[in-house]
Amino acid sequence: MKKEPDNTRPLAYVLFKKYGVRGALRVLVEDVLFDYYHRVDTFRPVSNKKLFHGGNIDEQNRYVPSTIASISSVMEVLQEWIALEDCEFVDLGSGKGKALIAAANWPFQHLTGIELSPQLHNTAKTNIERLDLTKKITLLQQDAAEYQFKPNEQVLFFFNPFTGQVLERCLENVTRDGITRFVAYMNPTEDEVYCKHLKKIAHRHFQPGDVEVCFYKTP
Ligand SMILES: C[S@@+](CC[C@H](N)C(=O)[O-])C[C@H]1O[C@@H](n2cnc3c(N)ncnc32)[C@H](O)[C@@H]1O
Numbered sequence: 001m002k003k004e005p006d007n008t009r010p011l012a013y014v015l016f017k018k019y020g021v022r023g024a025l026r027v028l029v030e031d032v033l034f035d036y037y038h039r040v041d042t043f044r045p046v047s048n049k050k051l052f053h054g055g056n057i058d059e060q061n062r063y064v065p066s067t068i069a070s071i072s073s074v075m076e077v078l079q080e081w082i083a084l085e086d087c088e089f090v091d092l093g094s095g096k097g098k099a100l101i102a103a104a105n106w107p108f109q110h111l112t113g114i115e116l117s118p119q120l121h122n123t124a125k126t127n128i129e130r131l132d133l134t135k136k137i138t139l140l141q142q143d144a145a146e147y148q149f150k151p152n153e154q155v156l157f158f159f160n161p162f163t164g165q166v167l168e169r170c171l172e173n174v175t176r177d178g179i180t181r182f183v184a185y186m187n188p189t190e191d192e193v194y195c196k197h198l199k200k201i202a203h204r205h206f207q208p209g210d211v212e213v214c215f216y217k218t219p
Pocket of ligand 1: 063
């Protein structure tokens, strides 16, 4: 059984503890106030017990958003290997759309988010409508294990969204067509599963928050 976070602490306490003083201020401005300013909802976490019932609930992870800072760091690394303007971006387990919204600042041809929870999918839809990003971002409400990648979807992002059979099936689909793809995996608790399907090319820690990300390439 996964440990649920303690949501009773004040937001300021959580931010300062996780990101330090300067990092907390950055996240406050770029992520928390972003939501207030644009009247969107991307930052509040949601437990997986509120999202999923039955099935393989222990393989689906809860919703925690990326930060603008962490996605920027990921993109800076990825563009060492691939021209972002030549390909499309897919977020597997896109939640309320935060990683997509942050990645839309980079020159991808298009962005797609795959999210299992209808509740989070609907919140993401409202968010991207309010941000006028509907032409740039496509949202699909489905199990990522079933998703068939298009040839130019060559940059894939996983913020530790799922484990077990769901992850195995998704990674089989990533490599099935032999296309070169780059995968960024944030909070990499299942590194050995990714290494079974992909070739690991880098392992980095980004500030603020000491965010751990592994990077892989299709073999
Ligand atoms: C840690 S959150 C990441 C959210 C988003 N990628 C971001 O970076 O802001 C993981 C997300 O994966 C979703 N998820 C879990 N299992 C899934 C599955 N089988 N198919 C698609 N999405 C799934 C959860 O609902 C949750 O929104």
